[in-house]
Amino acid sequence: MILGGSMAQRCKIEDPSGFILFPLVVHSFDLVVSSIGILSIRGTRNGGTKAAIEDPMAILQKGYSVTIVLAVITFGLSTRWLLYTEQAPSAWLNFALCGLVGIITAYLFVWITKYYTDYKHEPVRSLALSSSTGHGTNIIAGISLGLESTALPVLVISVAIISAFWLGRTSGLVDETGKPTGGLFGTAVATMGMLSTAAYVLTMDMFGPIADNAGGIVEMSQQPESVREITDLLDAVGNTTKATTKGFAIGSAALASFLLFSAYMDEVASFAQLPFKEVDIAIPEIFVGGLLGSMLIFLFSAWACAAVxxxxxxxxxxxxxxxxxxxxxxxxxxxxxxxxxxxxxxxxSLREMIKPGALAIISPIAIGFLFRLLGQATGQQLLGAKVVASMLMFATVSGILMALFLNTAGGAWDNAKKYIETGALGGKGSDCHKAAITGDTVGDPFKDTAGPSLHVLIKMLATITLVMAPVFL
Amino acid sequence: MILGGSMAQRCKIEDPSGFILFPLVVHSFDLVVSSIGILSIRGTRNGGTKAAIEDPMAILQKGYSVTIVLAVITFGLSTRWLLYTEQAPSAWLNFALCGLVGIITAYLFVWITKYYTDYKHEPVRSLALSSSTGHGTNIIAGISLGLESTALPVLVISVAIISAFWLGRTSGLVDETGKPTGGLFGTAVATMGMLSTAAYVLTMDMFGPIADNAGGIVEMSQQPESVREITDLLDAVGNTTKATTKGFAIGSAALASFLLFSAYMDEVASFAQLPFKEVDIAIPEIFVGGLLGSMLIFLFSAWACAAVxxxxxxxxxxxxxxxxxxxxxxxxxxxxxxxxxxxxxxxxSLREMIKPGALAIISPIAIGFLFRLLGQATGQQLLGAKVVASMLMFATVSGILMALFLNTAGGAWDNAKKYIETGALGGKGSDCHKAAITGDTVGDPFKDTAGPSLHVLIKMLATITLVMAPVFL
Known part of the structure; x- marks a missing residue:
């Protein structure tokens, strides 16, 4: 909203209300289209009969497809309605395409996570197979699966960032000096596009814990095995959808990261009354800031895992x-x-998170302040602010990768165990199952503690640097 | 040598031979002081008697201390001898201090790695303790130990980069326009300082595989248990020294990385006849290059581990x-x-490394070429070269962290197992020992495959980008 408003002002658009209200409208439509998507979910099996169980993942996917189609249509309509301006008559079309980029990114993220964590696909199956040769090979396979799973999402997000920025830039909107100015707004619109199905994705996320706890209740109340089989199946799907949502959240954070960087740089520039347009990592201090930022992610993950x-x-x-x-x-x-x-x-859970929490708050402030002093001593303008920007960017990159690694590996280990429990490779109680349980144990802090809290860390770092910017000048 | 020569030329120093020959002289002295250090190693135990075994690590450390003291003295002498110039009479002192920075960095790296991988210290002991509650907790503890172990080395290397650069910059050497020019040469001298004990560190590295294989021979030839006890002790020390050398190598690569970046930027600038002074990650394409560079490290590690x-x-x-x-x-x-x-x-071992090897060679070329085309289409000068530079820098940062994580975790797991085998926590054959074996199994691809090959990858990426620079223009 702020970005749209300030851009509209820069471009001297007569009625900026459309640009300001755009995010709100997209979010409202999200609620509508997601509700329709949720209502479209119908199981074909009648309650009483013993028919074969329909694949719950397929049903959820069908609802997601409905949501996506509706989201594309409503997104196109809202861009035409709100972002049409006479200065650049075709700008709305470019922004509609930005939204499409976001929606496609979201879909690909969901699909990639599903591929790496659902036991119907190759990766989890070979992870399960690796359990048959022992605990060690299971862990090695899981870690390499998780590390490998970062590649495709990064490619997708790279293409999304560049194409959305380019579409925004060529939208025809120019500021008073005649320079194209819509690039950043383009990535913002793409982020909105990604979030235009958020309510549905959130529903899929809720599905996981509900199915998991249902399974727990079934087990504790000693229900017959057949009931447990159904909840196990639902739980396995829940693991995939949980991983999916985490991937989705990381993806939208990555896409939005550019907005936070530029908000920070704008704020510093207006505070210091100095131009702040670049973060040049060929300068040793700024490179070191990046090194420290990436290290922060590793240290935070270490402490989160160690706590568990x-x-x-x-x-x-x-x-x-x-x-x-x-x-x-x-x-x-x-x-x-x-x-x-x-x-x-x-x-x-309260005591152990003090240390990582303090790390997230104190380190950007300490580093920014230290390099501010160093900059004053060596006569480099805005050094503290620049080092913090570089720290933020490197931490975002490492954080995205680490979170994808931890989330996917955790989900895959859990589902490899679930796959063996369906009777494959010796089934419950076999040595293979024991090895898979080890993997699941390792995966739990990955996917339930370190992974999701990294996501919080990235956003918190950005917020703290924004709030504390005056300290770095 | 090239850097020293070109700097001497830029500063119009009459006799540049000192600057050119400096690295050779330091390496020659390294051979001498390391030999003296090696010769100073003496076990106090007589071959025949059954006295208590002296700690082999303490003996190795004593030799290292001798080497370091001699290295400091000879380094100081060689800077005075070769880097004294009348333009800046106190420059040699600054460079001597740069060398001291490098030597201290090396010593701290050795010390930190020892702390995290030697079972006389807290981290490996609590890793061993975590094995008593099962395979899962052992793996979680090992991974968090490895991730945590990246923090101190990064702090050390950050301080080293900044202080060496600053010492070089304030050395008093100026180019024809009067700008201080010795910063980069300062980090180069610090790297030489770090390498001035390289021969001794290499000796410690050799110690590991020799002790390990001696243990293997003792086991296969079914020697009495007492012999195996001694080789086990030596092997545990060997694990620590192996990890130490890998940390040392990564540290010197990190310190030298700046030289490679600037060599690359110089080359591109002279080829393209365009100034190339900055790598601004606030530009979306260049940020994406960094994202891809970090991803490369994760993907490469994944494939290396999966192969094992x-x-x-x-x-x-x-x-x-x-x-x-x-x-x-x-x-x-x-x-x-x-x-x-x-x-x-x-x-x-041959077949499985084709995929990661191809990744290392093809991806920088492909990315550079793609972004060159994109830059030409959107009118951004040198875009391909800049994206590749950012990719190289992010890959270096992520590679340093990932390699430290993998090496230390691997060494710690191995020594936690060794510690239990000395009889602690139930000793050989206990459940605790079995869990520790799982950790060691996971640690092997970490410390023997992925970790060391990441080091090769970082250097290879730098070399390929240097050689292929004209393709990106």
Whole structure:
């Protein structure tokens, strides 16, 4: 909204309300088209009969397709309606194409994540196969699957950034000096396009935890095996959709990152009353800022994973202690003391995140301030602000890659285990299954702690640098 | 040598031979001081007696200290001798300090790696402890240890880059326009300082495989347990020194990276007859180049790890087949068919590296060429060359971090296993030991394949971009 408004002002557009309100309208339409997409989901199986279970993923995908088609149509209509201006009569078409770029990016992200985490495809199947030769090969295969899964999303996002920027730039909108000015607005519109199906994607995300917990209730209430089979199937789909949403969120963050960089640079420039147009990494200090930014991502992931690992150890030791002290638990004769485990986990979840949280807040401020002093000492203008910008950009790049790696590897390990539990490669209780459980254990902190919190970290770094910008001058 | 020569020319120094020959002299002194360091290593234990075994790491460290002290002295002397010039009488002192920065960096790298991979320190001990709660917690702890271990080296290298550049810049050497010009030469001298103990560090590296293979021979020739205990101890030290050398190599590559960037930029500028002074990542295309460069590191690591994982699976299956077909092997009654396993590994080691190798060669050329075309279409000068420069820088940053992570995690897992084998936490054959073996299995492709080859990848990317620069214009 702010970006659209300020651009409209720069281009001297008579009625800037369309540019300002555009994001709100897109979000409103998102609610409508996503609702239609959700309502279009219908299982064909009747409740009572024992027909073959329809693939839940296919049903969800069908609803997603409906949403996408409607989103494309409404997005095109809203660009024509709100972004049409007489200065550049064909600009709205360029922005509509930007939106299409965003929608296609979202679709490809969903598809790629599905490919790497759904056990109907090659990667998870060969991950499951690697469990048959032991714990070690399972972990190696999972890590390399996760690392490999970063490649296609990065290619997609690269094409999206460049094409949206280019479409915006050639939209015909020029500022008072006659320079094309719509590039950044183009990437913003693409981000809006990506988010135009967000409500539906969020629905798919909710599906995962619901199915997972349903499975848990079925197991604890000792329902017959056939019920568990159905919830397992739903849970496997839930793992894929959860991974999908995380990929989607990272993708939109990557696309939006440019807006945050430029917001930061604009703010610094207007505060310092100095031009701030470039972040030149051929200058040693600025390169070092990038090195530190990437390192931040590694260190944060380390601490997030270590927190889960330590807590898991405490819980395992507590469970072992209870088993030894009260052997009746294993035969369902005695009730275990759930409370102790819950309190270990609850207090750890608060205590253990202090360190990574502090890292995220303190380090950009400390680095910016230090390099500000260094810049003043060596006579380099705006050095602190530039180093922080470079730190932000490198951290964003490393963060996107690391989060994709952690999310996909985690989802794939979980579903490889689920695949074996359907009876493949020896089924439940086999050595292969045990190796797959190891993978799932490693995957949990990856996909449920470090991965999603990296996403928060990237956005928080951007926000902190924006808020604290005056300190770096 | 080239850098020193061209700088001497730019500063109009009468006798540039000192600047040109400086690296050769430092390398020659390295041979002398490292030899003295090696000769200073003496075990105090007499061959025959059964005295307590002295800590081999302490002996190696003592030799390293001797080498460092001598290196500092000779480095100071050679800077005074070769880099003294009448234009800037105190420049040699600045460069001597640059060398000291390099030597301190090397020492800190060795120390940090030792801290994270030697089982006398906290990290490996708590990694070993995490094995007692299972395979999963062992892997999580190892990965977070590896990720965390990147932080201190990055801080050290950041301080080193900035201080060496600053020392060089303030050396008093100016070019014909009066601008300070020694910054880059400062980082080059720091790199030489870091390499001034290279021969000794290389000796420590050799120690690892020798001790490891000695252990293998002892085991295969069924020597008494006491012999194996000694070789195990040596092997554990060898793991640490191997990790140390890899960290040292990565550190010197990071320090030297700036020289390669600027060599590339100089070459492009002189070819294109256009100024090429900056790599501005606030431009979308150049930012995307960085994104692709970092992704390259992740993808390369993925393929390297996957290659080992696949080959390990093949070998496990082959060994299982032989055990089933010829049950006598387990009782030493029948000889296994070693040849089959050797041939699997040998052919895989050639075949599996084709894909990552091709990636390293083709991708910078393809990306540079593509963005050159895009730059020509959109009227951006030198776009291809700039995108490749950004790709190179981001790949270097991500590569340094990833290689540190992989090397340290691998070494730590190996030594956690060794620590348990000394009898801690249940000793050999316990569940804890089994979990530690899983960690070691995962660590092997990390520290022996992906980690070291990333180092090669970074240098290869720099070389390819240098050689292929004319294609990007």
């Amino acid at each position: 690992g330590r807590t898991a150890q405490e819980v395992v030791n507590e469970v072992r202690r209870q088993f030894i002290e009260r052997p009746g638990i294993m035969e369902y004769k005695e009730k275990p003391d759930y409370g102790r485990c819950v309190s270990i986990v609850a207090s750890a | 994982g696949r080959t390990a699976q093949e070998v496990v299956n082959e060994v299982r087949r032989q055990f089933i077909e010829r049950p006598g092997i387990m009782e030493y009654k029948e000889k296994p068919d070693y040849g089959r396993c050797v041939s699997i590994v040998a052919s895989a």
